[in-house]
Amino acid sequence: MKKIILxxxxxxxxxxxxxxxxxxxxxxxxxxxxxxxxxxVVAVLAVLFLGLAIYLITIDRKISRLEKxxxx
Amino acid sequence: MKNxxxxxxxxLLLLYSIIMGLLGHVPALPIVHETIRNVYFHVPxxxxxxxxxxxxxxxxxxxxxxxxxxxxxxxxxxxNVGIVFCVFGLxxxxxxxxxxxxxxxxxxxxxxxxxxxxxxxxxxxVLRNALEEEQKRARISAIYNVFAxxxxxxxxxxxxxxxxxxxxxxxxxxxxxxxxxxGSMKAVLYPASLGWILLGTWLLTLRFRIRKLExxxxxxxx
Amino acid sequence: xxxxxxxxxxxRKEILLEWxxxxxxxxxxxYVVSTVFVCYQAFKSVDPTTxxxxxxxxxxxxxxxxxxxxxxxxxxxxxxxxxTVASARAVILSKISYNMLIMLLLSALAYLVYSIIFQNPxxxxxxxxxxxxxxxxxxxxxxxxxxxxSAKAGNNSTLMAILSFPIVIPLLLVLIKVSKNAMDxxxxxISLDEILVLLAIxxxxxxxxxxxxxxxxxx
Numbered sequence: 001m002k003k004i005i006l007x008x009x010x011x012x013x014x015x016x017x018x019x020x021x022x023x024x025x026x027x028x029x030x031x032x033x034x035x036x037x038x039x040x041v042v043a044v045l046a047v048l049f050l051g052l053a054i055y056l057i058t059i060d061r062k063i064s065r066l067e068k069x070x071x072x
Numbered sequence: 073m074k075n076x077x078x079x080x081x082x083x084l085l086l087l088y089s090i091i092m093g094l095l096g097h098v099p100a101l102p103i104v105h106e107t108i109r110n111v112y113f114h115v116p117x118x119x120x121x122x123x124x125x126x127x128x129x130x131x132x133x134x135x136x137x138x139x140x141x142x143x144x145x146x147x148x149x150x151x152n153v154g155i156v157f158c159v160f161g162l163x164x165x166x167x168x169x170x171x172x173x174x175x176x177x178x179x180x181x182x183x184x185x186x187x188x189x190x191x192x193x194x195x196x197x198v199l200r201n202a203l204e205e206e207q208k209r210a211r212i213s214a215i216y217n218v219f220a221x222x223x224x225x226x227x228x229x230x231x232x233x234x235x236x237x238x239x240x241x242x243x244x245x246x247x248x249x250x251x252x253x254x255g256s257m258k259a260v261l262y263p264a265s266l267g268w269i270l271l272g273t274w275l276l277t278l279r280f281r282i283r284k285l286e287x288x289x290x291x292x293x294x
Numbered sequence: 295x296x297x298x299x300x301x302x303x304x305x306r307k308e309i310l311l312e313w314x315x316x317x318x319x320x321x322x323x324x325y326v327v328s329t330v331f332v333c334y335q336a337f338k339s340v341d342p343t344t345x346x347x348x349x350x351x352x353x354x355x356x357x358x359x360x361x362x363x364x365x366x367x368x369x370x371x372x373x374x375x376x377x378t379v380a381s382a383r384a385v386i387l388s389k390i391s392y393n394m395l396i397m398l399l400l401s402a403l404a405y406l407v408y409s410i411i412f413q414n415p416x417x418x419x420x421x422x423x424x425x426x427x428x429x430x431x432x433x434x435x436x437x438x439x440x441x442x443x444s445a446k447a448g449n450n451s452t453l454m455a456i457l458s459f460p461i462v463i464p465l466l467l468v469l470i471k472v473s474k475n476a477m478d479x480x481x482x483x484i485s486l487d488e489i490l491v492l493l494a495i496x497x498x499x500x501x502x503x504x505x506x507x508x509x510x511x512x513x
Contacts, residue, residue: 029106042094049090053083056274060079063281070288136509185464192460199457202447212446215506219439220461222498227464230491 079274085267089113089260097256103172110168112260116268117161118186122228123269124154124276125193129221132214142284144210147217148200149279151193153272158190182239185227192220297387300380304388309395319396322360326352326404334411345414346474350466353404354433360400361393361437362454365445377511386507390438390500397430417479425476428492429469435499436462442510468492 029038093112101108128150135143165183166176177183199216203209312319329352340348376385405426409416416422440458447453472488 028100038094042091045090045094046087049086050083053086056278057079060076060274060278063278063285066285067281070285136506188460188463195456195460199443199447199453202453208446211509212443215510216440216443216457218506219443219499219502222502223461223464223495226491226495226498231464231467 078270082267082270082274085263086271089264089267092260093264096260099257107168107172108257110164111257112264114161114164114168115261116265117157117164119265120268120272121154121157121161124150124157124272125221125224127273127276128154129217132217135210135214136218139207139211141206141210141287144214145283145287146276146280147214148197149283150276151196151217153276153279155190155193155197156275157268157272158186158193162186162190180239181231182228185231189224189227192224196220297381297384300384301388301391304376304380304384305392305395308388308392318360318363319399322356322396322400323403325359326356326400327407329356330404330407330411337412340412342414342477343474345412346477347470349404349408350429350470350473352408353401353429354462354466356400356404357397357430357433357437358455358458360396361434361441362444362451363441364389364393364438365442382508382511383504385511386438386442386503389442390435390503393434393438394431397434398427401426401430414477416477418476418482421476421482421485422473424489425469425473425492428489428496429465429473432465432469432492432496432499433462435496435503436465439499439503439507442507446510465492465495468495 089112093109098106098108128147131143131147131150134140135147162183169178169183170176196213196217200209200213203212333348333352337344337348437458440461441454444451444454444457468488468491472485472492475485475488
């Protein structure tokens, strides 16, 4: 664990000293981004989340209806 | 519109965090690479859990001073939802740690602290099951909840700061703010956290309303 | 009657009761000695880290067993009597201070027996002693309140363990860390932060117990 912390500190140190030269050494998912495929992932996640949100809303409304029934 | 604007706000904020969290600019860092985007999803789990536990302790205090059974219901349901978020946080953290620190359970004070805090709230639920009588259950579990809460704060916020940790912002590690020079990460993290907290509160109110219906049903049957 | 007077008379009553029967205290002392001996037989020789951890685990279980009884042995009618003569704050304060006395005795004995049987060099015995004192006070404060809660919930000892262990773990972690520092004889300024955390935990638990116990007490 100490090794990891030490290396992390070293890396931070390196970054601090060379932040101006935009660190190109680190590999990021640029391929997925440039080919535009990342939008597919975003769309899928957004659809899934919206589905869940709508499901939540229907549950909410159902409970509201039950509460109304209870009052009567 | 008056009552549910915050639910819509929660959905919009989370949608924003999903889209911007994946497409937005993040600093390129070694070891974490693209997984730095997990910050937008893993960290809010803990914020939400903590908010729910605070709600729970506030309602436990309220119960002790008012003896209103509804306050007890809010307290227990927020613990229930809080435990769900705690599990989400632990599982997502383990997944992330496995790929960046090479170990799903590194011996890190934050991990151990949150595991122990989970035990604490599971103990709260066990205590509730051990008590039959309704008022007694509500009162004694509220007492335990208030008693355990400050110790949980020590566990999760004070201890990790004094010991070595892999997490940023503790044990001499630098926080994320250092890498996020243009504030682009903050612009996603804060709305995401607020969105998740609102969603957690929403779930809490749903569970509370179901419990209240059940409770009133029981009274009617009796 | 002032709170202090009530507390002192209640503590005196506890000590008198204990002195008359001697059942609980003797049992617990025997428990500590035999656990230490069993550990010695099982381990023979251990490295310092294990030595330290083992000591705190022995102390933890001994204190759970010692304090578990503090509310159980009172019959409901006697509790009703206290309720009429003393305030709830006085009751919990007297229980906590009595348990602290017991724990100090217990940990002193445990430490003595443990270090005689298991020989181990200590770098800074003074600091180690301070940590043991702080630790036993903390254990007493946490376990007294939890034993009150579990006594109200039907008195089973499993519940006591489930409720108290998550609460006591933070205390235990800090204790093990500081006492390890003391064993290695590190400079005292390093341990200052942890000692402050220990003190804070002790003060917080006693304060919350004082606030919460009246709610637990009225039935």
